[in-house]
Amino acid sequence: MGWRARLLALDGLMPGMDEAGALAWTSLADAPQDAELVFLGLDGDRPCFACVPPQGDSAPRMANPALWAAMAALSPGDLAVYGGARSLVDWHARHRFCAQCGGATEIAKGGWQRNCTQCGAQHFPRTDPVTIMLVEHEDRLMLGRGLGWGEGRFSALAGFVEPGESIEEAVAREVLEESGVTVRDVSYVASQPWPFPSQLMIGCHALADDDTVTMDETELAELRWFTRDEVKAALVGGPDAPFAKPPREAIATHLLTWWSAK
Amino acid sequence: MGWRARLLALDGLMPGMDEAGALAWTSLADAPQDAELVFLGLDGDRPCFACVPPQGDSAPRMANPALWAAMAALSPGDLAVYGGARSLVDWHARHRFCAQCGGATEIAKGGWQRNCTQCGAQHFPRTDPVTIMLVEHEDRLMLGRGLGWGEGRFSALAGFVEPGESIEEAVAREVLEESGVTVRDVSYVASQPWPFPSQLMIGCHALADDDTVTMDETELAELRWFTRDEVKAALVGGPDAPFAKPPREAIATHLLTWWSAK
Structure with missing residues (x-):
């Protein structure tokens, strides 16, 4: 199968791209002899693989400006392939023990498992559920600016689901911790994988009991309520936008679009 | 704080229970000198802890008959405390490296983190998102009997969300893999933590395009369609029930009840 198999071109964890802005692929022959290979699936009858990066810096990589630019250039299909591949090879690189x-x-089952050579324990790629929520009060939305974010950039609050919580409980706890606001009527809106490094984003909506906020200053730089018109104007963008909207690829943008049309 | 602090009584990972069938608590003084302690939260002004089991057998523990019996006896509040504590101490016991x-x-942040003493990497408790779904076709539900389950026991299909998938994509892939059926209109119904060892169960509903099934024999012993009346009769139980319903505590029972009343 070697001559037909394709290898996803990765520079570390960044996507290789061809001149047309599509994901670049090379031949499996280009993989180092001792490389760990992850099977990504079939493209027609051609098996597709990605290579686990060699040992070295193995801190989890969050999204960064270079990555946002690459993501904005990729088609939705390419973005899904890249995201899944990146998440998997990154997990392997950080789970060599x-x-x-x-x-x-050592890698097993085509890259969807690692087995311990010493005690035989099996390890599986990790996906962390994260809730991200639109909190509404009298037709306004609570949005926050994270510490270190650029001036004027706002998005929905978000946080990991903790052991022992339902999605609805995680939303309520996270909003209370970050804003001091209690919520009711939590409902699910949409979900999206977010492979930086390995989140499942679970988008929700909730109603706030009150609009008095007590901001968690260890997480947030600003916390504000925005009217429906302000959210609509931010989604349109431009110099007069009341805030800078999240990137197109983020589920937050989808949630804001959903709410503004509701 | 020592004299006021409470320690959850655990026998391995099984709950200790008092004569009234409630979770048993002892004093923090009962913990071994070198025990790793996980902070569970405050009960009024009394801090509550659980002890990480000593090194030894550290395979992940699934739910078993003894555990089902204990769960059926505990109140919902006690069950939530026990579930969260069990999931956390089990994670610590299996992540000593x-x-x-x-x-x-070594344990850090009151048990909500482990830090590497060698490279400094931070590790966090893991929660695995799992989809569990009611697949409907012309007012009938597809339910399966897992390999090794007792005769007559049926429940909803379920499977882990894989890297790169949304909840809706995971539902569609899992149903296709286990039954050969394609689904549409996937919708979210409810969620529930399931700490055996550390799942977040995400309950969904989907419509099947067709009722012709091709069962995955590596996962399932039986796969059948049940009418609304059959599902209702199973939820009532008794000797004439068309199938044995899932345990009361499982989200599958909640989903079946929701559907039968829809």
Whole structure:
């Protein structure tokens, strides 16, 4: 199968792109002899693989400006392939040892598993559920600016689902922690994988009991209520926009668009 | 604080219970000197802790008959406390080493984190999103009997969300893999934490395009369509029930009840 198999071109964890702005692919022959390969699926009858980056800096990589630019250029289909591949190879690169016994692990099941060479424990790629929520009060939305974000940039509050919580409980706890506001009527809107490094974003809507906020200053730089007209104007963009909207690819933009049309 | 602090009584990962069938608590003084302690929260002004089991057998523990019996006896509040505590101490017991470098890890942040003593990597408790879905076709539901389940026991199909998937994509892939059926109009119904070992169950509903099934025999022993009347009769139970319903505590029972009343 070697001559037909394709290898996703990655520079570290960044996508390689061809002149047309599509994901670049090379031949499996280009992979280092001892490389760990992850099977991504079939493209027609051609198997597609990605290579686990060599050992080295293995901190989880969040989205950054260069990555946002690459994501904005890729088609939705390419973005899905890249996102899934990136999440998997990054997980492998950060799980070369067994959390149970400290022994070396090796890739198994085409890259969808790692097995410990010492105690035999099986390890599976991790996906972390994260809630992201539009909190509404009298036709206004609560949006926050994270610490370190650029001036004027606002988005929905978000946080990891903790052990022992339902989605609805996670939304209520997170909003209370970050804003001091209690919410009711939490409802699910949409979900999206977010492979930086490995989140499942769960988009929700909730009604606030009150609009008095007590901002968590360890997480947020600003916390404000925006009217429907302000949200609509931000989605249109331009110099007069009341705030800078999240990137097109983020589920937050989808949620804001959904709410503004509601 | 020592004299006021409470320690959750655990026998391995099983709950200790008092004569009234409530969770048993002891004093923090009962914890071994070198035990790793997880902070569970405050009960009024009394801090509550659980102890990480000593090193030993550290395979993840699924729900089993003894556990089902204990769960059926606990109140919803106690069940939530026990579930969260169990999931956390089990995660600590299975993460004594760093997946990145193999070094020893130590408990941090009151048990909501482990830090590597060698490379400094931070590790966080894991929660795995799992979709569980009612697949409907012309007012009938597709339910399956897993390999190894007792005769007559049926429940909703379920499977882990994989890297790169949305909730809706995971539902469609899982149903296709297990039954050969394609679905449309996937919608979210409810969620529930399931700490055996650490799942977030995401309950969904979907419409099947067709009722011709091709069962995945590596996962399932039986796969059948049940009418609304059959589902209602199963929820009532008794000797004439068309199938044995899932346990009361499982989200599958909630989903079946929701559908039968729809």
